[in-house]
Amino acid sequence: MKRRSFIQRIGSILAVLGVTEAEWLTFSDRYYQALAQPTPRKLALLIGINNYKNIPALNGCLTDVELQKELLIHRFGFQSSDILTLTDEQASREFIEAAFSEHLTQQAKAGDVVVFHFSGYGTRIQVAPGQIQNALVPTDENQALQNAPVGNYLLEETLLLLLRSLSTARITAVLDTSYSPPNTIQTKGLRIRAFPESAQVQLAADELAFLQKLKTQTASKTPDVELNSPAVVLSATSDIQQVAREVLLSGFSAGLFTYALTQQLWESTPSTTIQVSFSRVASAMSQLGSKQQPALVSNKKNQAGVTIENLLPDGNNGAEGAIIATEEDGKAAQIWLGGLPAQVLEYYGSNSRLALSTGEELVVRSRTGLTAKAQLAKISDATPLQAGQLLQETVRILPRNINLTVALNTNLERIERVDATSAFAAVPHVSTVVEGEQPADYIFGKLLQTPSRYGLFSLGGEPIPSTTGEFGEAVKVAALRLAKKLPSLLAAKLWRLTENEGSSRLPVKASLEVVGISPRVVLQRETLRNAVVETSTKKSSSTQYATLKTPVIPIGSRVQYRVQNKSQNPIYLMLLGMKNHRTAIAFYPWQIISEAEAPDNKLQLQPIIIAPGETITLPQTATTSGWTIAGPAYECEYQLILSTAPFKETLKALEIAKSPTGDQQPISTLVNPLVIAQALMQDLHNASNSKTETGSTVTDTYILDVNHWASLNFSFQVA
Known part of the structure; x- marks a missing residue:
């Protein structure tokens, strides 16, 4: 034409x-x-x-x-x-x-x-x-x-x-x-x-x-x-x-x-x-x-x-956003935040910080959708901001009062929605919205095959396992029943908010491996800010682990995590997960205390420490070569979280679990998942050294510094 x-x-x-x-x-x-x-x-x-x-x-x-x-x-x-x-x-x-x-x-x-x-x-x-x-x-x-x-x-x-x-x-x-x-x-x-x-x-x-x-x-x-x-x-x-x-x-x-x-x-x-x-x-x-x-x-x-x-992207460094317009003679700007994970963007709070390539920092003052208003943290002698400058996250501010949001299915009768709203209002840390009108985490509704049974569904309409009630169950009874399961889902939501593989400045590399007769790497994750950038003509060493779909691990396989500390300081490790979108699980690092410290050789939870430049595998016990993946089939998601400071509060919260009788370092169900998740957030908050500079109220927010933590996601299916 x-x-x-x-x-x-x-x-x-x-x-x-x-x-x-x-x-x-x-x-x-x-x-x-x-x-x-x-x-x-x-x-x-x-x-x-x-x-x-x-x-x-x-x-x-x-x-x-x-x-x-x-x-x-x-x-x-x-x-x-x-x-x-x-x-x-x-x-x-x-x-x-x-x-x-x-x-x-x-x-x-x-x-x-x-x-x-x-x-x-x-x-x-x-x-x-x-x-x-x-x-x-x-x-x-x-x-x-x-x-x-x-x-x-x-x-x-x-x-x-x-x-x-x-x-x-x-x-x-x-x-x-x-x-x-x-x-x-x-x-x-x-x-x-x-x-x-x-x-x-x-x-x-x-x-x-x-x-x-x-x-x-x-x-x-x-x-x-x-x-x-x-x-x-x-x-x-x-x-x-x-x-x-x-x-x-x-x-x-x-x-x-x-x-x-x-x-x-x-x-x-x-x-x-x-x-x-x-x-x-x-x-x-x-x-x-x-x-x-x-x-x-x-x-x-x-x-x-x-x-x-x-x-191929311009330059070797990734970003979480960019300046799209300047204000106040280049001292303030409108910024685009399309590089943040969706779940993080939802709660990205005021006073979060992002840095220019020059090292100067911008402080987020307000956010609407994908755009935010920000200003230079230090205005004196600063070079005026320019549209197009890339921004990298440095400090993440998250609110402490995060709820699990349940959307009420529009197919519910009016009286059912009223009863459900009233019932869920009595459940701590849970709020309700009308489906399709506001963002939500899960949907409460009826089974299509048996409309008189209530259950919890993903946003895509998939039933969450073991959340369906009996025939003829009342709405308030269903909400009370679900109240026992919702803390696990909220806990997973909280530790997903720590994900920062792209923005973390803590240089770590981790892989999930099948061990035994036919060993292989299932998934590999590495903090991108510190990864070695290769030329475009050279194949990435990670391509052999590449996969288009969620990887599948056969039932009966033995797996382990391999974690490398590429920094010059010791780092601490925590492994939490969600099985079948309903059961919160965690790695319990039980270790035998020496006779000098405990004459009866009791097992106690001990921090997992990775020395500078060292690589460890989980589990660490000499008698155990990986964890056996048991059936039946399920979906699993783990969050591997590393910090420059010990997870003192998290380990303290884990100690209420009983000492294992078999495997000394098991992956086990969390008795108190929400308490664990909140303790984890507090530990990462404590590890940050930026609390005094952000202007945020410590009692209202978690302040997380990308130099001090890394959070990597591992999702797979068992079949």
Whole structure:
């Protein structure tokens, strides 16, 4: 399509947006002027659709576009003029294909970097008798043509051919959508991005003609190794039956996959592989209540070695955010915090601190959604702040009065919601909201099969094991029954808030290993601020451990943790976990006290200390080679937490447990999980040396200094 034709075709959309044609021409001219530049360019086409004409609206797709745009500009060096966004009414099938042609196909040259992103509905459409294909749903999804239903969709096959036709192999496509909605009624905790299409709907003739044209053009091209290398496609789901979901956070909604992916990429370095990042992405989505597993599509033979070479970040240091605008003559700024984990962002408090590369610190004064207002900690003689400067977390402020938020399912009768609200109000540290209206951790509702039974569900609608009551149970009885289980879930929520693999300055490396006849590394984690950055031509040593899906450990295996202290000071260790999303567990470091200290050789809990430069394995007892993984099948999540100071309060709280009769260093159920979690937070607070400088009230907040703690997440399945 000619440039003038494209501009004419989007004229009506520009009018809706209040953009004049002259302004668009000036904007577009920058693209053409940049074509003459000898250095590779970075081009992006970002599409997000919340509002559809004939189907229910989504909430997080425009946020996804914003998340990607801020990431590409501040972390990957894209020019804002080289990023084209199409949102809501702009994103018709015709305009998407025209924008792809004009902005990407006609501009991208060999060696250029191209990013394509789509957030919105997906569906399955019949393209011919017996032929069903995946399709993206544009804003003009349905059209009436001679009284016959016509689906004006963009086929996934069309998109892949468009990507393949580009004159560069450095292409990354992100698809935060899915195609087959489940047949059962879904909760509103995590909205689904999949729309069921009627079998009678026919694909628009224009789309079929465009697809055939692309096939003809592709077939006629001279074979070229680079051109025949398709894009790396990052998909929100790995199976046609899985659904992509979006989550409601404080002040905004976003695609679970887009948020988790962009958050990881903010903190990544050039040595990070896509697949290693994906294991963290899957874990982050699981923590927010979704079982969807992301997928990577690439034609490279060695999938485990696929790096983010298509999208290498600028510089070797990751970040949690960036300055997007300055105020008060450069002494204050608006900052973007897209690099913080979602669960941390929810509670990121005032007086938290982030540092510039110059060492100067900014203090957070207020936050709304993903943006915050901050000012220089020391204004005198400070260099004025500038938009685009990256920010790294230094001090995390978290409130002490964090509750577990339970959303009441909208399918409950009014009297049931009233009774549930009253009953949960009597449970300490628990608050209730209406499902879909405010952020929540879990959902309280009825089983679909037996509506007279109440239970607890994840935000994705999955029943939490052992939370379902008896037939005919009263709401208040159900709330009282759940009151015994909720402290474990709140405890896990608290220690997840300590996660800081990206921002920690404590240099540690840890791995979960299967030991025995066929030893292997299941997962590996390392604090990224201190990881050795490798050149992009050298494969990361961690690629052999890479995985796209949550790893599975067979029942009967023996496992151990290997932890390396890469610092110059001793560090202390604590291991806590959650089994099947309901049972809190912990590592109990029982050790025999010598006769000089205890004549009867009693077992006592002792701190686990790792000397500078040393590596230890857990369990440490000579008679035990790992822990045996018992059945039946379950999901497990561990938080490995390390600190420069002893976990005095945590060990004191653990001491109420009985001394083991068999394994001296067991993984056992926590008797008092919430007390343990609060003690852990206090220990990390005590380890911080920044309490006197933050301005926070010590009695109201936890103050955590990234120089003094590291918290690494290990999630896996047992089967």
